[in-house]
Amino acid sequence: MATDHLDILESHAIFIIREVVAECERPVLLFSGGKDSAVLLHLATKAFAPNKIPFPVMHVDTGHNFQEVIDYRDERVDTLGLQLVVASVQEAIDKGRVPDPGPLGMRNRLQTTALLDAINANKFDAAFGGARRDEDKARAKERVLSFRDRFGQWDPRAQRPELWQLYQGKVNPGEHLRAFPLSDWTELDVWNYIRRENVPLPTIYFAHMRPVIKRDDMWLSVGDFVHPQPGEVIERHMVRFRTVGDASCTGAVRSSADTLDAIIKEIETSNVSERGATRADDRFSETAMEDRKREGYF
Amino acid sequence: MATDLLRFATIGSVDDGKSTLVGRLLVDTRQLFDDQLAAVEAASQKRGVGDLDLSFVTDGLRAEREQGITIDVAYRYAATPERKFVIADCPGHVQYTANMATGASNADVALVVLDATAGLKEQTRRHLCIAGLLGVRHLIVAANKMDLVDWDEATFRAVEKDVNDVARRLGFDTPIIVPVSALNGDNVVEPSYLNTWYDGPTVLAALNSAPAGAWASSDDGARLPIQWVLRQPGGGRTYAGMINGSTLTVGQKVRLLPAGVDTTIVGIRGPRGAMDSAEPGLSVDVDIADDTSAGRGDVLATEPFPTVTNEISATVCWFADAPLSGGQRLRLKHTSHSTPAFVDAVTSVVDVDQLSLNEAEQLVRNEIGHVTITTADPLSVDDYRANRVGGSFVLIDEKTNATVAAGMIGHVTFA
Numbered sequence: 001m002a003t004d005h006l007d008i009l010e011s012h013a014i015f016i017i018r019e020v021v022a023e024c025e026r027p028v029l030l031f032s033g034g035k036d037s038a039v040l041l042h043l044a045t046k047a048f049a050p051n052k053i054p055f056p057v058m059h060v061d062t063g064h065n066f067q068e069v070i071d072y073r074d075e076r077v078d079t080l081g082l083q084l085v086v087a088s089v090q091e092a093i094d095k096g097r098v099p100d101p102g103p104l105g106m107r108n109r110l111q112t113t114a115l116l117d118a119i120n121a122n123k124f125d126a127a128f129g130g131a132r133r134d135e136d137k138a139r140a141k142e143r144v145l146s147f148r149d150r151f152g153q154w155d156p157r158a159q160r161p162e163l164w165q166l167y168q169g170k171v172n173p174g175e176h177l178r179a180f181p182l183s184d185w186t187e188l189d190v191w192n193y194i195r196r197e198n199v200p201l202p203t204i205y206f207a208h209m210r211p212v213i214k215r216d217d218m219w220l221s222v223g224d225f226v227h228p229q230p231g232e233v234i235e236r237h238m239v240r241f242r243t244v245g246d247a248s249c250t251g252a253v254r255s256s257a258d259t260l261d262a263i264i265k266e267i268e269t270s271n272v273s274e275r276g277a278t279r280a281d282d283r284f285s286e287t288a289m290e291d292r293k294r295e296g297y298f
Numbered sequence: 299m300a301t302d303l304l305r306f307a308t309i310g311s312v313d314d315g316k317s318t319l320v321g322r323l324l325v326d327t328r329q330l331f332d333d334q335l336a337a338v339e340a341a342s343q344k345r346g347v348g349d350l351d352l353s354f355v356t357d358g359l360r361a362e363r364e365q366g367i368t369i370d371v372a373y374r375y376a377a378t379p380e381r382k383f384v385i386a387d388c389p390g391h392v393q394y395t396a397n398m399a400t401g402a403s404n405a406d407v408a409l410v411v412l413d414a415t416a417g418l419k420e421q422t423r424r425h426l427c428i429a430g431l432l433g434v435r436h437l438i439v440a441a442n443k444m445d446l447v448d449w450d451e452a453t454f455r456a457v458e459k460d461v462n463d464v465a466r467r468l469g470f471d472t473p474i475i476v477p478v479s480a481l482n483g484d485n486v487v488e489p490s491y492l493n494t495w496y497d498g499p500t501v502l503a504a505l506n507s508a509p510a511g512a513w514a515s516s517d518d519g520a521r522l523p524i525q526w527v528l529r530q531p532g533g534g535r536t537y538a539g540m541i542n543g544s545t546l547t548v549g550q551k552v553r554l555l556p557a558g559v560d561t562t563i564v565g566i567r568g569p570r571g572a573m574d575s576a577e578p579g580l581s582v583d584v585d586i587a588d589d590t591s592a593g594r595g596d597v598l599a600t601e602p603f604p605t606v607t608n609e610i611s612a613t614v615c616w617f618a619d620a621p622l623s624g625g626q627r628l629r630l631k632h633t634s635h636s637t638p639a640f641v642d643a644v645t646s647v648v649d650v651d652q653l654s655l656n657e658a659e660q661l662v663r664n665e666i667g668h669v670t671i672t673t674a675d676p677l678s679v680d681d682y683r684a685n686r687v688g689g690s691f692v693l694i695d696e697k698t699n700a701t702v703a704a705g706m707i708g709h710v711t712f713a
Contacts, residue, residue, distance in 0.1 A: 005302055005382055015539075022594055047538075051528055051529060133374075133375075137359075140374060141359055141371065141373075156370060159397070166633075166691070183373070184373065270331070290359060
């Protein structure tokens with residue numbers, strides 16, 4: 001069995017996961033039900049087999065979910081015998097921790113408060129995330145082990161040097177790390193790995209018929225959290241999702257790709273980036289991701 | 299080792315065009331999505347730096363775009379029909395040397411970008427020195443801004459001579475030196491039609507044929523630093539970690555260090571199941587013949603064995619604001635082992651301009667020098683030049699947990 005670059009990425013990610021678990025007291029894995037966190041969970045399973053994954057998973061729940069993703073989350077938690085922590089944005093709104101954006105308002109940015117509150121309450125000192133450096137220009141700058149101060153802030157001007165594969169994960173009480181084992185993976189690597197390993201995914205990643213409206217050049221799924229505004233017309237199209245986020249701001253792409261082979265073929269020839277195609281939350285400003293990350297976002 | 303993946307880092311002084319060259323490489327090989335290119339164009343126009351500032355492809359932080367410099371490493375990914383690339387676009391400013399070392403520490407190749415019209419600057423020499431210390435052997439040198447001197451051959455030959463001289467003294471292989479204009483794209487992806495006297499490869503052609511994967515492996519023995527102990531059903535334990543050095547094989551005699559217990563590998567399991575042998579860079583767990591008390595921080599090794607010692611002579615690059623001097627207590631992390639350590643003495647500092655060693659008692663921020671260290675726990679170490687994993691360590695401030703130095707076991711010398 002020859003070693004190819006997917007083997008190297010896989011082994012590197014497993015190495016990082018084991019290292020963080022060994023160095024930190026209370027790690028947690030951020031599990032959105034998206035494809036990247038699905039791969040991360042798969043790698044964590046491999047890192048500790050035949051033992052169970054020695055940490056809980058956390059879902060930062062905006063309350064604006066795709067039901068298919070929640071079903072998938074619960075199935076995974078059940079099958080793998082995981083402990084699930086839910087950090088609820090709705091709860092943060094109800095407690096007055098964050099302003100209520102209204103029933104149809106975007107809740108993406110509010111996740112930061114829910115996430116940081118849950119990290120503090122559970123005394124987590126490391127949170128694994130599925131973020132990749134090819135997703136965004138601010139993420140392209142971030143370390144594999146990314147330090148967060150007591151306020152949960154990322155300071156891109158003062159990152160710890162991170163040489164070789166010497167990942168050092170010590171933090172003082174109240175501080176924590178974000179750990180990104182998929183840092184060097186591209187979108188295509190993730191999909192090729194999903195195909196190779198048969199990693200289960202929520203069904204919304206595969207092409208299906210869905211009522212959608214066009215808003216800000218994106219196809220949004222009509223449902224509990226997206227209602228047509230005056231002038232918007234409900235259409236039915238074959239679509240799939242390239243990312244999974246808050247249902248009110250995650251766009252679908254028109255596609256007939258209903259198998260992994262077809263999806264990979266489509267991505268190989270796409271002219272538009274994954275977040276560019278599907279994320280309204282990145283369109284606020286030139287440095288939207290950096291600004292959110294500084295505050296403690298994923 | 300997979301050779302379909304090349305990791306390279308851009309190095310060189312600030313303002314010589316590293317980010318512009320990377321931007322040019324990515325744009326001309328069509329690695330950017332339409333929306334990403336449009337965003338770079340919009341940002342360029344907003345900041346009044348022309349229609350398309352190529353440096354904005356990798357300089358993604360707000361402060362970087364405001365100041366027009368690179369602050370921290372940007373990682374970008376590219377693929378040509380020949381291979382895949384992981385690109386670490388490093389900052390050139392002396393203040394951000396630690397970030398440059400971060401980017402260069404895993405590189406197979408350094409892509410040196412220098413302003414051919416300005417010659418070999420001190421900061422370029424510093425970066426070459428650090429890359430050489432880090433064990434990068436292969437240099438591709440882009441002699442940039444040739445358009446500013448109308449592709450004057452004498453300008454190029456002068457730089458070429460200086461680069462070859464420094465490369466030889468630092469122990470690099472003979473560099474490939476390419477006259478380029480990153481701004482206009484000459485000799486980056488496409489050959490220049492303005493240049494009549496250069497018939498070597500373009501930067502991209504040089505990258506496509508550069509040797510990959512060398513940094514993770516050596517012929518000086520297999521090592522498995524133990525990260526984690528797995529309990530097997532029905533009793534028994536296996537030892538998990540990533541292999542470095544050379545290939546580990548079932549049936550091989552290994553020594554558990556620092557305990558010095560000899561045993562045999564009786565099983566190897568990789569991410570895809572049981573294996574007869576496993577290459578460096580693979581995460582595995584192994585079963586050994588004898589019952590030992592092995593745990594995290596120990597290493598399983600084949601001959602030639604690492605040296606077990608509490609006393610280390612090393613070359614370090616110092617990153618903290620306050621200087622390093624003898625008597626300082628720090629934490630040292632070597633493979634999966636962390637231990638308290640004293641830096642007993644700083645003995646010399648590297649003069650990066652002259653490439654010589656001068657006697658010294660302290661290292662200030664971003665200086666490189668020789669130190670002696672005593673560790674509380676014994677470590678199983680390799681010389682860095684024989685094995686990058688077993689020969690490297692970081693020093694950590696015990697109070698803030700900041701990483702304050704990169705260390706390489708053994709002493710650097712210059713030709």
